[in-house]
Amino acid sequence: MIDRIAPWVLGAAVFLLSMASTAGSVGVRSSLPMPVLATVAACCGVAAGLARRRWWPLVVTGAVAYAWLVMWPAAVAASYYAGTRLHRGRDLWLYVGGAVALHALGGIVSAHAQGYRALVAGTLGNVLLMGSAMLGLPLVAGLWVRARRQVLDGMREQAGHLLREQVLRADQARDQERARIAREMHDVVAHRVSLMVLHAGALEVNAPDVRTAEAAALIGGVGREALTNLREVLGVLRAPDPVRGPQPTLADLDRLLDQSRALGIVVNRHDEGEARPLPPTAERTAYRVVQEALTNVHKHAGNAETDVHLRYRPAELEVLIRNRPHAGADGDLPGSGWGLVGLRERVELLGGRLEAGPWHGGGFQVLAGIPAA
Missing domain, CATH: 1.10.287 (Helix Hairpins)
Known part of the structure; x- marks a missing residue:
């Protein structure tokens, strides 16, 4: 937004300062009719507003306005843009030479004029002073801005290079x-x-x-x-860019339950609600919940009878695995203790919930609510 408004703010400032210059407030008063002065000032303002795209119209209008009416704002803006646009070398020196020649021409014209203009813009000392103020200082300011931009661009490029290198090293590690x-x-x-x-x-x-x-x-x-x-x-x-193979879903659940049944565990499946297709991530997560719960039954509850409930709610799939107490469970199989932790993280990443612990009947239960909307 600022980039769009700034050129026209500059154009308005050049127009107002140009009008003030011709009125004698900040320059030499002109005796030409007001419509002529306003037209010249408006041309200078429009050229300043368009200088970001094409700056040569500003150079032309600034040269004409200064040599003719000692109207300086457009010339100052043109010198600044020259510093920001021109490369150091031939183009810059050509501009400096042309600007000095034009300013000298304006001084000669002013010296042959009568009255206040000859005094202000026609003497050698004032010509040198005005040339330094209107051409030298804006040009130096433009060169400084351009150099600063180049430094910042170089720093951004270096930072981007370092960031890419850091990412590459992290990928390699x-x-x-x-x-x-x-x-x-x-x-x-x-x-x-x-x-x-x-x-x-x-x-x-x-x-x-x-x-x-x-x-x-x-x-x-x-x-x-x-x-x-x-x-x-x-x-x-x-694989550097792994492509995962087919993942289990609820369609594979019966095969998982049959494996536990074959090992001597009584596993009862209960489906509640109207079964419907669910997002693949939800089905995979539900399968993993049942798999981890049955693994814990094998490890810690012997051949305790286990119930697996799939409850299809409007906004979620509720998975409940509950094993009944069994007197012969010895619980001596080793476990890492990280199974339920990883399972909880998997469920919570989907925005769900997971609860695990003893239940009042004396067994153990795992309850997961998995968003399925």
Whole structure:
């Protein structure tokens, strides 16, 4: 907004000062008719307003107005713009030479005039003084402004370069850290899961009864699926611009529940409300909530019977996983303690809520409200 108004403020100031100059307030009074003086002053003001786009009309009007009427405001503005526009060298020296010649011409014209004009603008001392004030000082001010702009532009460019370099270094550090994590996971987790799958396969082949063989086959299948998921995660960590593979949704929930049932846990699914398609992120989050809750049941509640509730509310999907107390639960399987923390962060990122803890029936429950509107 200011950039649009400023040129015309300058034009209005040049017009008013030009009129004041011809009236004798800040210059030499002219005997020409007022319409002629107003027209010349208006031309100077318009040229000053357009100087940001084209500044040569301001130079021409300023030269004519000064040589003819000793009207100085347009000449001052032209010298300032010359300092901000012209490169140091040939163009700048040509302007300086032309401006000095024109100012000298104005002094000669004023010297041959009669009365007050000859005294003010025709003597050698006043010509030199006015030339320094109207040409030298504005030109120096324009050169200073131009140099300052160049310095600021250079500083901005350098700051941008440093910022880009910092971002590049951060990206490199992140890629290196991801590669290190991928190596650690491959060396430790993938190796151990592979051994688990191999032992499950050996147990399946040498099982003394059908039930043991089925359990071993289930363990091997779960382990192979875990290896597949682990390879996908490692691929995401290694890729500089990762593209994620297909993510589980609520359509895969029954398969997840069947895996827990195959391990001897009674899992009951209850759907309440009218099922409807939900945003992919909401479905993935709901799946992860059920997965983590069932994992905790396996770790800490033995084969306790578990209920999984999916409640379709108007604005959210409520997921409730509740296991009943079981006397044989030993709770001796190791856990990191970060599963529910990460799950809560995942749910809260969607604007939802997650509560986990004992319930009055003696078991444990996980309740998540996931926005689904």
